[in-house]
Amino acid sequence: MIEKKQAVFLDRDGVINEVLTKKVKFVNKPSDLYLLDGVAESIKMLNESGFLVFVVTNQGGIGLGYMTEEMLKTIHTDLKNKLAKQGAKIDDISYCSHKPNSDCPCRKPKAYMLQKLAATHNVDLSRSIMVGDREPDILAGKEAGCQTVLVHSRSTYSYGADVVFQDLKNALPWILEHKNH
Ligand SMILES: [Mg+2]
Numbered sequence: 589m590i591e592k593k594q595a596v597f598l599d600r601d602g603v604i605n606e607v608l609t610k611k612v613k614f615v616n617k618p619s620d621l622y623l624l625d626g627v628a629e630s631i632k633m634l635n636e637s638g639f640l641v642f643v644v645t646n647q648g649g650i651g652l653g654y655m656t657e658e659m660l661k662t663i664h665t666d667l668k669n670k671l672a673k674q675g676a677k678i679d680d681i682s683y684c685s686h687k688p689n690s691d692c693p694c695r696k697p698k699a700y701m702l703q704k705l706a707a708t709h710n711v712d713l714s715r716s717i718m719v720g721d722r723e724p725d726i727l728a729g730k731e732a733g734c735q736t737v738l739v740h741s742r743s744t745y746s747y748g749a750d751v752v753f754q755d756l757k758n759a760l761p762w763i764l765e766h767k768n769h
């Protein structure tokens with residue numbers, strides 16, 4: 589029997605890269621992409637510890653017409669290249685391109701994107717971790733049966749997250765403790 593793998597699912601905007609900051613409002617092109625402090629090093633450590641690293645991101649801007657799907661793919665290629673330069677690797681990216689409130693099957697807080705990646709990559713969701721900066725991330729992670737980590741929160745609520753940290757870098761020791769060898 590092949591043992592299932594452990595994964596860390598990362599929300600993109602507000603976890604990996606800046607959003608609604610002084611530098612950038614929303615990421616609609618590669619030049620809007622500013623990695624947050626310590627993200628590349630953190631992802632590299634997750635890679636080295638044996639976690640698969642996935643990005644699960646709601647990109648309703650496509651459904652709303654602010655960005656094309658081609659542009660999103662360009663942004664994601666750029667993101668992977670930026671991270672690769674620092675030795676960090678994203679194993680796969682899943683995105684929802686549908687409008688908010690369109691009741692599509694995939695948009696977080698639904699667990700679909702996590703479940704699909706788990707099926708594709710033979711991941712044990714119960715031993716995996718979802719990291720996000722907003723309530724839909726935490727709800728999606730819980731629905732999928734993952735442990736949940738809230739970072740960069742602008743709210744005092746934890747939305748039921750298992751733990752709250754300032755950012756991915758600060759959450760890293762807690763995440764690494766959950767790696768079974
Ligand atoms: Mg976010």
Ligand SMILES: [Zn+2]
Pocket residue numbers: 684685686692693694695
């Ligand atoms: Zn969707």
